[in-house]
Amino acid sequence: MSQIADLGGTEGWGRVKTPSAEEPVFGQPWEGRAFALTLLSMGVSGRNHDAARHAVERLERAEYFDDGHWGSWLYATELMLVDSAILAPGAVEARAHQLRGEDVAEPAVPEPNKPDYAPSAAGSLRTVADPPRFTVGEAVRAKDIQPEGHTRLPGYLRGHRGVIEQVQPAALLPDTNAHFLGENPQHVYTVRFDSRELWGADAEPFTLTDELFDSYLVPCHE
């Protein structure tokens, strides 16, 4: 997994921003356009939400951080449109230079190459025939793995022991769905972790939960 988005527990960010009730939904007009283009481009590129999250994770640092949240979505949308050969690499830059009155040649429109992908149902919830592997109250451990590509297993939970708090509806697995390798539906569990298990004996005392897919977990008999 790309480290860029896996921020849980990382340091060096300074204070959190102070919430403001007056903050507009879109601070600037381009932000609303970027958001809408992201939603509308999903069908154009023939990709999916998990691929979109993975596209965000593949951005360069400046693309991820420097233009805010909606900026990162715009760059990821461009990336997916290039991945599906709806746009040629460099097409957006060339058009932007033209809009600025500069004489820049645009690349030819490529032959689209969308992934061979059709969801088996709308959304991400799916049914799984087998009963859930774990039950509420059971101890589990998040796998300590470094998967290539997309995953929704945060780095700070890997290797740590938790307890099943709730069994959630089964869902397709982002790790494979993002790469068009199948929906691979799995049970999903809300797993409860103690802060001292995650951050050490001196941690603030609190509980943390996260929804983890079945294949992220192993039984824990310790």
Next chain:
Amino acid sequence: MSETSSTRRLPIALRTEALEQLLTERGLVDPAAIDNIVQTYETAVGPMNGAKVIAKAWTDPDYRERLLAEGTAAIAELGFTGQEGEHIVVVENTADTHNVIVCSLCSCYPWPVLGLPPSWYTDPAYRARIVRQPRVVLAEMGLELPADTNIVVRDSSSEVRWLVLPQRPAGTEDLSPEQLAGLVTRDAMVGVAKVKAP
């Protein structure tokens, strides 16, 4: 990214305009659909929806029970459904326990009831720190919790979305559901604030 390519980076507004033009001139995206989405999320989908859910839960015990048991269905009773709301779990803040929601990996947020996330929610500082030192972060955001309050941080890594049912403030017994909804803030439904009495 190298310094050279970074300094060559185009203004993001210009880049957005270029992408919109490329997609609309080929008929791949309808400009009216863009306008419609922007308008929807600026006016129709936002924390005022969640506030109605909370006010109903405070005034209708049967609804409260349904909301805590089957959040998605109870929220749909009020007409709030859609993207990023496939499975919403509602969790109650009490005198003893305080839940707070985050998405450390990206920006998962229950759109049908809260709209799009505010900038502090998607900011790296919140995502990185609330999972490690929630009491300190909440205090920075203006919420000092008693030392004996159990804090539960809800990190959202799957398609499950969380909504906090905040505590109803004292002295609001005579208020109507509409008046109560006016008190409920986005921040209280994420769990970085409490609802204040008028």
